[in-house]
Amino acid sequence: MLPTPSTSHVCFDRVYEPAEDSFLLLDTISAPSEAAFLHDRFEHPPHHGPCSTPPLVLEVGVGSGVVLAFVAANAGKIFGREDVLTLGVDINSFACDAASKTVQNAIKTGSRSTFLDIVNGDLASSIRPHSIDVFIFNPPYVPAELPDFSRHNDYNAPRPGQKPTSFEQDSYLLELSYAGGVDGMEVTNRMLEQIPDILDPSRGVAYLLLCAQNKPEAVKQDIRNWGHGWKAETVGTSGKQAGWEKLQIVRIWRSTA
Amino acid sequence: MKLLTLNFLTCAVKTCKTSASSFPLHPRDSELEIVEAEINVQFLQNILPRLMWEELGGLVNELGLPSLPPTAPLPSALVESKLQAPESDTTGLNIEKLEVPSQVARDLHRVLLETCIMSGGLVCGNCGHEYKVLEGVANFLLPAHLV
Ligand SMILES: C[S@@+](CC[C@H](N)C(=O)[O-])C[C@H]1O[C@@H](n2cnc3c(N)ncnc32)[C@H](O)[C@@H]1O
Numbered sequence: 001m002l003p004t005p006s007t008s009h010v011c012f013d014r015v016y017e018p019a020e021d022s023f024l025l026l027d028t029i030s031a032p033s034e035a036a037f038l039h040d041r042f043e044h045p046p047h048h049g050p051c052s053t054p055p056l057v058l059e060v061g062v063g064s065g066v067v068l069a070f071v072a073a074n075a076g077k078i079f080g081r082e083d084v085l086t087l088g089v090d091i092n093s094f095a096c097d098a099a100s101k102t103v104q105n106a107i108k109t110g111s112r113s114t115f116l117d118i119v120n121g122d123l124a125s126s127i128r129p130h131s132i133d134v135f136i137f138n139p140p141y142v143p144a145e146l147p148d149f150s151r152h153n154d155y156n157a158p159r160p161g162q163k164p165t166s167f168e169q170d171s172y173l174l175e176l177s178y179a180g181g182v183d184g185m186e187v188t189n190r191m192l193e194q195i196p197d198i199l200d201p202s203r204g205v206a207y208l209l210l211c212a213q214n215k216p217e218a219v220k221q222d223i224r225n226w227g228h229g230w231k232a233e234t235v236g237t238s239g240k241q242a243g244w245e246k247l248q249i250v251r252i253w254r255s256t257a
Numbered sequence: 258m259k260l261l262t263l264n265f266l267t268c269a270v271k272t273c274k275t276s277a278s279s280f281p282l283h284p285r286d287s288e289l290e291i292v293e294a295e296i297n298v299q300f301l302q303n304i305l306p307r308l309m310w311e312e313l314g315g316l317v318n319e320l321g322l323p324s325l326p327p328t329a330p331l332p333s334a335l336v337e338s339k340l341q342a343p344e345s346d347t348t349g350l351n352i353e354k355l356e357v358p359s360q361v362a363r364d365l366h367r368v369l370l371e372t373c374i375m376s377g378g379l380v381c382g383n384c385g386h387e388y389k390v391l392e393g394v395a396n397f398l399l400p401a402h403l404v
Pocket residue numbers: 016017018019021022025060061062063064065066067089090091092095121122123138139140141176177178187
Protein backbone atom coordinates (compact mmCIF):
# COMPACT_ATOMS: atom_id res chain seq x y z
CA MET A 1 0.00 0.00 0.00
CA LEU A 2 1.43 3.36 -1.02
CA PRO A 3 0.86 6.23 1.43
CA THR A 4 -2.15 8.54 1.03
CA PRO A 5 -1.15 12.21 0.60
CA SER A 6 -1.94 14.53 3.49
CA THR A 7 -4.94 16.84 3.11
CA SER A 8 -4.84 18.15 6.68
CA HIS A 9 -4.59 21.79 5.47
CA VAL A 10 -7.91 21.58 3.56
CA CYS A 11 -11.18 22.95 4.93
CA PHE A 12 -13.86 20.42 4.00
CA ASP A 13 -16.73 22.89 4.49
CA ARG A 14 -16.41 23.85 0.82
CA VAL A 15 -14.06 21.27 -0.74
CA TYR A 16 -14.91 17.57 -1.21
CA GLU A 17 -13.37 15.43 1.51
CA PRO A 18 -11.57 12.29 0.30
CA ALA A 19 -13.99 9.37 0.63
CA GLU A 20 -14.52 5.79 -0.56
CA ASP A 21 -14.61 6.94 -4.20
CA SER A 22 -11.29 8.80 -3.91
CA PHE A 23 -9.64 5.80 -2.26
CA LEU A 24 -10.99 3.40 -4.88
CA LEU A 25 -9.25 5.51 -7.53
CA LEU A 26 -5.95 5.41 -5.61
CA ASP A 27 -6.18 1.65 -5.05
CA THR A 28 -7.13 0.90 -8.64
CA ILE A 29 -4.44 3.00 -10.30
CA SER A 30 -1.71 1.58 -8.07
CA ALA A 31 -2.92 -2.06 -8.14
CA PRO A 32 -0.35 -4.43 -9.69
CA SER A 33 -2.54 -5.24 -12.70
CA GLU A 34 -3.14 -1.57 -13.55
CA ALA A 35 0.46 -0.59 -12.91
CA ALA A 36 1.49 -3.37 -15.33
CA PHE A 37 -0.80 -1.92 -17.99
CA LEU A 38 0.56 1.60 -17.42
CA HIS A 39 4.22 0.49 -17.29
CA ASP A 40 3.76 -1.24 -20.60
CA ARG A 41 2.11 1.81 -22.16
CA PHE A 42 4.56 4.41 -20.86
CA GLU A 43 7.80 2.54 -20.32
CA HIS A 44 10.95 4.49 -20.91
CA PRO A 45 13.13 3.76 -22.70
CA PRO A 46 10.77 1.59 -24.72
CA HIS A 47 11.65 -1.90 -25.94
CA HIS A 48 10.91 -0.81 -29.46
CA GLY A 49 9.92 2.37 -31.22
CA PRO A 50 11.18 5.89 -30.63
CA CYS A 51 11.99 7.39 -27.24
CA SER A 52 8.80 8.27 -25.42
CA THR A 53 8.14 11.71 -23.94
CA PRO A 54 6.97 12.45 -20.36
CA PRO A 55 3.29 11.51 -19.95
CA LEU A 56 0.90 14.32 -19.03
CA VAL A 57 -1.65 13.35 -16.36
CA LEU A 58 -4.80 15.49 -16.16
CA GLU A 59 -7.30 15.18 -13.34
CA VAL A 60 -10.59 17.04 -13.74
CA GLY A 61 -12.43 17.80 -10.50
CA VAL A 62 -9.37 17.57 -8.26
CA GLY A 63 -11.23 18.58 -5.07
CA SER A 64 -8.71 18.29 -2.22
CA GLY A 65 -6.10 17.08 -4.73
CA VAL A 66 -5.64 13.74 -2.99
CA VAL A 67 -5.75 11.68 -6.21
CA LEU A 68 -3.48 13.88 -8.32
CA ALA A 69 -1.02 14.21 -5.43
CA PHE A 70 -0.94 10.43 -5.06
CA VAL A 71 -0.15 10.00 -8.75
CA ALA A 72 2.50 12.73 -8.64
CA ALA A 73 4.19 11.31 -5.54
CA ASN A 74 4.16 7.71 -6.77
CA ALA A 75 4.78 8.26 -10.48
CA GLY A 76 7.77 5.92 -10.52
CA LYS A 77 5.80 3.01 -9.10
CA ILE A 78 2.67 3.64 -11.15
CA PHE A 79 4.20 4.40 -14.55
CA GLY A 80 7.68 2.96 -14.25
CA ARG A 81 9.14 6.42 -14.82
CA GLU A 82 9.52 9.59 -12.75
CA ASP A 83 9.38 12.22 -15.50
CA VAL A 84 5.61 12.58 -15.33
CA LEU A 85 3.71 15.89 -15.62
CA THR A 86 0.59 16.56 -13.56
CA LEU A 87 -2.14 19.11 -14.28
CA GLY A 88 -5.50 19.63 -12.55
CA VAL A 89 -8.81 21.41 -13.12
CA ASP A 90 -11.70 22.21 -10.79
CA ILE A 91 -14.76 24.39 -11.17
CA ASN A 92 -14.41 25.40 -7.50
CA SER A 93 -11.60 27.91 -6.93
CA PHE A 94 -11.24 26.87 -3.28
CA ALA A 95 -10.54 23.34 -4.48
CA CYS A 96 -7.91 24.71 -6.90
CA ASP A 97 -6.00 26.33 -4.03
CA ALA A 98 -6.36 23.29 -1.79
CA ALA A 99 -5.26 20.82 -4.46
CA SER A 100 -2.27 22.86 -5.48
CA LYS A 101 -0.96 22.72 -1.91
CA THR A 102 -1.72 19.02 -1.56
CA VAL A 103 0.25 18.14 -4.70
CA GLN A 104 3.19 20.40 -3.85
CA ASN A 105 3.44 18.96 -0.34
CA ALA A 106 3.25 15.40 -1.63
CA ILE A 107 6.15 15.79 -4.06
CA LYS A 108 8.38 17.91 -1.80
CA THR A 109 10.45 14.94 -0.80
CA GLY A 110 11.62 12.14 -2.99
CA SER A 111 9.51 12.52 -6.14
CA ARG A 112 11.01 13.66 -9.43
CA SER A 113 7.66 14.27 -11.14
CA THR A 114 6.75 17.75 -12.35
CA PHE A 115 3.62 19.52 -11.14
CA LEU A 116 2.25 22.08 -13.59
CA ASP A 117 -0.79 23.87 -12.13
CA ILE A 118 -4.42 23.59 -11.13
CA VAL A 119 -6.68 25.73 -13.30
CA ASN A 120 -10.17 26.92 -12.46
CA GLY A 121 -12.36 25.74 -15.31
CA ASP A 122 -15.22 23.68 -16.66
CA LEU A 123 -14.15 20.08 -17.35
CA ALA A 124 -11.37 19.90 -19.97
CA SER A 125 -12.62 22.81 -22.08
CA SER A 126 -9.30 24.69 -21.86
CA ILE A 127 -7.04 21.72 -22.68
CA ARG A 128 -5.12 21.67 -25.97
CA PRO A 129 -6.57 18.87 -28.13
CA HIS A 130 -4.88 15.42 -27.92
CA SER A 131 -2.32 16.50 -25.32
CA ILE A 132 -3.43 14.23 -22.43
CA ASP A 133 -1.89 10.80 -21.82
CA VAL A 134 -3.65 9.86 -18.60
CA PHE A 135 -7.02 11.33 -17.68
CA ILE A 136 -8.70 10.89 -14.29
CA PHE A 137 -12.23 11.91 -13.29
CA ASN A 138 -14.15 11.27 -10.08
CA PRO A 139 -17.25 13.20 -11.14
CA PRO A 140 -20.24 14.55 -9.27
CA TYR A 141 -22.14 11.25 -9.77
CA VAL A 142 -25.10 11.33 -7.37
CA PRO A 143 -28.53 11.45 -9.04
CA ALA A 144 -29.57 14.86 -7.67
CA GLU A 145 -30.60 18.09 -9.31
CA LEU A 146 -27.66 20.16 -10.62
CA PRO A 147 -27.00 23.35 -8.65
CA ASP A 148 -28.03 26.70 -10.12
CA PHE A 149 -24.91 27.84 -11.99
CA SER A 150 -26.11 31.43 -12.26
CA ARG A 151 -24.70 31.93 -8.75
CA HIS A 152 -21.28 30.54 -9.67
CA ASN A 153 -19.45 33.81 -10.16
CA ASP A 154 -20.58 35.14 -6.78
CA TYR A 155 -19.86 31.94 -4.90
CA ASN A 156 -16.61 30.85 -6.55
CA ALA A 157 -14.30 33.18 -4.61
CA PRO A 158 -14.02 34.74 -1.15
CA ARG A 159 -16.31 37.78 -0.96
CA PRO A 160 -14.39 41.00 -0.55
CA GLY A 161 -14.66 42.53 2.89
CA GLN A 162 -16.83 39.77 4.31
CA LYS A 163 -16.44 36.54 6.22
CA PRO A 164 -14.62 34.02 3.98
CA THR A 165 -17.77 32.19 2.98
CA SER A 166 -21.46 32.05 3.85
CA PHE A 167 -23.47 28.91 4.57
CA GLU A 168 -25.27 29.18 1.20
CA GLN A 169 -21.94 29.55 -0.56
CA ASP A 170 -20.48 26.46 1.11
CA SER A 171 -23.62 24.41 0.36
CA TYR A 172 -23.46 25.45 -3.27
CA LEU A 173 -19.77 24.52 -3.57
CA LEU A 174 -20.35 21.11 -2.00
CA GLU A 175 -23.37 20.49 -4.24
CA LEU A 176 -21.03 20.98 -7.20
CA SER A 177 -18.94 18.12 -5.91
CA TYR A 178 -21.66 15.48 -5.76
CA ALA A 179 -24.81 16.48 -7.70
CA GLY A 180 -24.78 14.84 -11.13
CA GLY A 181 -28.31 15.53 -12.45
CA VAL A 182 -30.41 12.82 -14.13
CA ASP A 183 -28.97 9.33 -13.39
CA GLY A 184 -26.00 11.24 -11.89
CA MET A 185 -24.70 11.36 -15.48
CA GLU A 186 -25.19 14.91 -16.73
CA VAL A 187 -21.70 16.16 -15.91
CA THR A 188 -20.07 12.82 -16.81
CA ASN A 189 -21.82 12.73 -20.20
CA ARG A 190 -20.46 16.18 -21.04
CA MET A 191 -17.00 14.95 -20.02
CA LEU A 192 -17.26 11.75 -22.08
CA GLU A 193 -17.91 13.87 -25.17
CA GLN A 194 -14.56 15.63 -24.66
CA ILE A 195 -12.48 12.52 -23.97
CA PRO A 196 -11.66 11.49 -27.58
CA ASP A 197 -10.62 15.09 -28.30
CA ILE A 198 -8.23 15.55 -25.38
CA LEU A 199 -6.56 12.12 -25.25
CA ASP A 200 -3.37 11.36 -27.14
CA PRO A 201 -4.57 9.21 -30.07
CA SER A 202 -2.08 6.39 -29.49
CA ARG A 203 -1.22 6.20 -25.79
CA GLY A 204 -4.07 8.11 -24.11
CA VAL A 205 -6.02 6.36 -21.36
CA ALA A 206 -8.82 7.59 -19.08
CA TYR A 207 -10.04 6.46 -15.64
CA LEU A 208 -13.63 7.30 -14.78
CA LEU A 209 -15.47 6.56 -11.54
CA LEU A 210 -19.11 5.47 -11.81
CA CYS A 211 -21.70 4.43 -9.22
CA ALA A 212 -24.39 1.78 -9.70
CA GLN A 213 -27.11 4.40 -10.41
CA ASN A 214 -25.06 5.70 -13.36
CA LYS A 215 -25.95 2.45 -15.25
CA PRO A 216 -22.29 1.57 -15.82
CA GLU A 217 -22.96 -1.29 -18.26
CA ALA A 218 -24.82 1.06 -20.60
CA VAL A 219 -22.13 3.74 -20.21
CA LYS A 220 -19.40 1.26 -21.19
CA GLN A 221 -21.41 0.06 -24.19
CA ASP A 222 -21.89 3.65 -25.38
CA ILE A 223 -18.12 4.17 -25.26
CA ARG A 224 -17.46 0.99 -27.25
CA ASN A 225 -19.96 2.29 -29.80
CA TRP A 226 -17.68 5.27 -30.48
CA GLY A 227 -15.89 2.82 -32.79
CA HIS A 228 -12.27 3.43 -33.91
CA GLY A 229 -11.03 0.79 -31.45
CA TRP A 230 -12.34 2.51 -28.29
CA LYS A 231 -12.59 0.20 -25.32
CA ALA A 232 -14.13 0.45 -21.85
CA GLU A 233 -13.59 -2.07 -19.06
CA THR A 234 -14.16 -2.11 -15.32
CA VAL A 235 -10.76 -2.29 -13.62
CA GLY A 236 -11.68 -1.64 -9.96
CA THR A 237 -14.75 -2.05 -7.74
CA SER A 238 -15.81 -1.45 -4.16
CA GLY A 239 -18.80 -1.92 -1.88
CA LYS A 240 -20.24 -5.16 -3.24
CA GLN A 241 -23.89 -5.49 -2.10
CA ALA A 242 -26.05 -8.43 -3.19
CA GLY A 243 -23.96 -8.91 -6.32
CA TRP A 244 -23.97 -5.18 -7.18
CA GLU A 245 -20.87 -3.03 -7.09
CA LYS A 246 -21.63 0.31 -5.50
CA LEU A 247 -18.67 2.05 -7.12
CA GLN A 248 -16.42 1.13 -10.00
CA ILE A 249 -13.55 2.51 -12.04
CA VAL A 250 -13.83 2.23 -15.81
CA ARG A 251 -10.71 2.36 -17.94
CA ILE A 252 -11.28 3.96 -21.37
CA TRP A 253 -8.63 3.56 -24.05
CA ARG A 254 -8.05 2.82 -27.71
CA SER A 255 -6.41 -0.28 -28.97
CA THR A 256 -5.10 0.23 -32.44
CA ALA A 257 -3.99 -3.39 -32.89
CA MET B 258 0.89 29.59 -13.26
CA LYS B 259 3.97 28.22 -14.96
CA LEU B 260 4.80 29.05 -18.58
CA LEU B 261 5.10 25.31 -19.34
CA THR B 262 1.39 24.96 -18.47
CA LEU B 263 0.54 27.29 -21.37
CA ASN B 264 2.02 24.68 -23.72
CA PHE B 265 -1.03 22.53 -22.94
CA LEU B 266 -3.86 25.09 -22.76
CA THR B 267 -6.06 26.76 -25.33
CA CYS B 268 -9.19 28.91 -25.51
CA ALA B 269 -12.19 27.28 -23.79
CA VAL B 270 -14.62 28.44 -26.50
CA LYS B 271 -15.57 25.36 -28.53
CA THR B 272 -15.49 27.03 -31.93
CA CYS B 273 -11.96 28.37 -31.29
CA LYS B 274 -10.43 24.89 -31.01
CA THR B 275 -10.13 24.43 -34.78
CA SER B 276 -8.49 27.81 -35.30
CA ALA B 277 -4.69 27.89 -35.14
CA SER B 278 -4.76 31.39 -33.65
CA SER B 279 -6.37 30.13 -30.41
CA PHE B 280 -2.97 28.71 -29.39
CA PRO B 281 -1.02 29.85 -27.53
CA LEU B 282 -2.99 32.26 -25.38
CA HIS B 283 -1.37 35.69 -25.21
CA PRO B 284 -0.42 37.07 -21.79
CA ARG B 285 -1.63 40.60 -21.05
CA ASP B 286 -0.47 42.90 -18.22
CA SER B 287 1.25 40.00 -16.54
CA GLU B 288 2.86 40.23 -13.18
CA LEU B 289 5.62 37.62 -13.11
CA GLU B 290 7.34 35.99 -10.19
CA ILE B 291 10.26 33.58 -10.05
CA VAL B 292 9.45 30.56 -7.91
CA GLU B 293 12.61 28.53 -7.59
CA ALA B 294 12.42 24.81 -8.26
CA GLU B 295 14.95 22.03 -8.43
CA ILE B 296 16.28 21.44 -11.95
CA ASN B 297 15.69 18.01 -13.51
CA VAL B 298 17.80 17.75 -16.65
CA GLN B 299 16.46 14.39 -17.68
CA PHE B 300 12.94 15.73 -17.57
CA LEU B 301 13.97 18.73 -19.68
CA GLN B 302 15.63 16.48 -22.25
CA ASN B 303 12.58 14.26 -22.51
CA ILE B 304 10.04 17.10 -22.69
CA LEU B 305 11.77 18.85 -25.63
CA PRO B 306 9.77 17.01 -28.34
CA ARG B 307 6.51 17.96 -26.61
CA LEU B 308 7.21 21.69 -26.63
CA MET B 309 5.60 23.90 -29.24
CA TRP B 310 8.91 25.68 -29.62
CA GLU B 311 7.94 28.50 -31.94
CA GLU B 312 4.81 29.38 -29.96
CA LEU B 313 6.75 29.28 -26.68
CA GLY B 314 9.33 31.59 -28.18
CA GLY B 315 6.53 34.02 -29.10
CA LEU B 316 5.16 33.89 -25.55
CA VAL B 317 8.57 34.58 -24.06
CA ASN B 318 8.98 37.61 -26.34
CA GLU B 319 5.51 38.93 -25.49
CA LEU B 320 6.46 38.76 -21.83
CA GLY B 321 9.65 40.71 -22.53
CA LEU B 322 11.88 37.90 -21.30
CA PRO B 323 15.23 37.04 -22.94
CA SER B 324 14.50 35.31 -26.29
CA LEU B 325 14.67 31.54 -26.71
CA PRO B 326 16.99 30.22 -29.44
CA PRO B 327 15.17 30.00 -32.81
CA THR B 328 15.17 26.19 -32.77
CA ALA B 329 14.87 23.77 -29.88
CA PRO B 330 18.22 22.61 -28.47
CA LEU B 331 19.34 19.02 -28.83
CA PRO B 332 19.07 16.93 -25.63
CA SER B 333 22.86 16.70 -25.60
CA ALA B 334 23.14 20.49 -25.32
CA LEU B 335 21.42 20.36 -21.92
CA VAL B 336 24.39 18.74 -20.19
CA GLU B 337 28.05 19.59 -20.10
CA SER B 338 30.87 17.75 -18.47
CA LYS B 339 33.00 19.20 -15.82
CA LEU B 340 36.32 17.84 -14.60
CA GLN B 341 36.47 17.75 -10.85
CA ALA B 342 37.90 15.70 -8.02
CA PRO B 343 35.23 14.11 -5.82
CA GLU B 344 34.87 15.75 -2.41
CA SER B 345 36.01 12.61 -0.66
CA ASP B 346 39.35 12.86 -2.44
CA THR B 347 41.65 15.00 -0.32
CA THR B 348 44.62 14.57 -2.64
CA GLY B 349 42.73 16.24 -5.50
CA LEU B 350 44.36 13.79 -7.89
CA ASN B 351 41.44 11.59 -8.82
CA ILE B 352 39.82 13.93 -11.31
CA GLU B 353 36.42 12.69 -12.56
CA LYS B 354 34.17 13.71 -15.41
CA LEU B 355 30.82 14.90 -14.05
CA GLU B 356 27.70 15.68 -16.07
CA VAL B 357 26.12 18.94 -14.97
CA PRO B 358 23.23 21.05 -16.35
CA SER B 359 24.44 23.41 -19.06
CA GLN B 360 23.57 27.11 -19.24
CA VAL B 361 21.01 26.21 -21.96
CA ALA B 362 19.32 23.80 -19.52
CA ARG B 363 19.32 26.30 -16.70
CA ASP B 364 17.80 28.99 -18.94
CA LEU B 365 15.12 26.60 -20.17
CA HIS B 366 14.32 25.50 -16.62
CA ARG B 367 13.99 29.11 -15.53
CA VAL B 368 11.58 29.97 -18.35
CA LEU B 369 9.41 26.85 -18.30
CA LEU B 370 9.21 25.95 -14.63
CA GLU B 371 10.31 28.89 -12.50
CA THR B 372 8.71 31.85 -14.27
CA CYS B 373 5.13 32.11 -13.03
CA ILE B 374 2.30 34.42 -14.07
CA MET B 375 0.84 35.62 -10.77
CA SER B 376 -1.79 37.95 -12.19
CA GLY B 377 -2.94 39.43 -15.47
CA GLY B 378 -4.88 38.08 -18.43
CA LEU B 379 -4.58 35.40 -21.11
CA VAL B 380 -6.11 36.44 -24.41
CA CYS B 381 -7.34 34.20 -27.24
CA GLY B 382 -5.95 35.26 -30.62
CA ASN B 383 -9.10 34.03 -32.33
CA CYS B 384 -12.10 35.33 -30.34
CA GLY B 385 -10.32 37.93 -28.21
CA HIS B 386 -11.75 36.61 -24.93
CA GLU B 387 -9.55 37.38 -21.94
CA TYR B 388 -9.12 34.83 -19.14
CA LYS B 389 -8.06 36.29 -15.81
CA VAL B 390 -5.17 35.04 -13.72
CA LEU B 391 -5.50 35.84 -10.01
CA GLU B 392 -3.00 34.81 -7.37
CA GLY B 393 -1.38 32.46 -9.86
CA VAL B 394 -4.62 30.62 -10.75
CA ALA B 395 -6.07 31.01 -14.25
CA ASN B 396 -9.85 31.17 -14.55
CA PHE B 397 -11.16 29.48 -17.71
CA LEU B 398 -14.84 29.59 -16.79
CA LEU B 399 -16.84 31.23 -19.54
CA PRO B 400 -19.84 33.51 -19.13
CA ALA B 401 -23.03 31.61 -20.02
CA HIS B 402 -23.42 33.27 -23.45
CA LEU B 403 -20.08 31.87 -24.67
CA VAL B 404 -20.50 28.24 -23.58
C1 LIG C 1 -16.64 13.76 -6.23
S1 LIG C 1 -15.58 15.19 -6.14
C2 LIG C 1 -13.98 14.44 -6.37
C3 LIG C 1 -12.84 15.17 -5.69
C4 LIG C 1 -11.49 14.46 -5.71
N1 LIG C 1 -11.04 14.20 -7.06
C5 LIG C 1 -11.57 13.16 -4.95
O1 LIG C 1 -11.57 12.10 -5.60
O2 LIG C 1 -11.62 13.19 -3.72
C6 LIG C 1 -15.95 16.01 -7.69
C7 LIG C 1 -15.14 17.29 -7.99
O3 LIG C 1 -15.46 17.75 -9.30
C8 LIG C 1 -15.58 19.15 -9.30
N2 LIG C 1 -16.44 19.52 -10.44
C9 LIG C 1 -17.80 19.43 -10.52
N3 LIG C 1 -18.23 19.85 -11.73
C10 LIG C 1 -17.12 20.22 -12.42
C11 LIG C 1 -16.92 20.77 -13.73
N4 LIG C 1 -17.94 21.00 -14.57
N5 LIG C 1 -15.65 21.06 -14.11
C12 LIG C 1 -14.60 20.85 -13.26
N6 LIG C 1 -14.73 20.33 -12.02
C13 LIG C 1 -15.99 20.02 -11.61
C14 LIG C 1 -16.15 19.47 -7.93
O4 LIG C 1 -15.90 20.82 -7.56
C15 LIG C 1 -15.42 18.45 -7.05
O5 LIG C 1 -14.20 18.97 -6.58
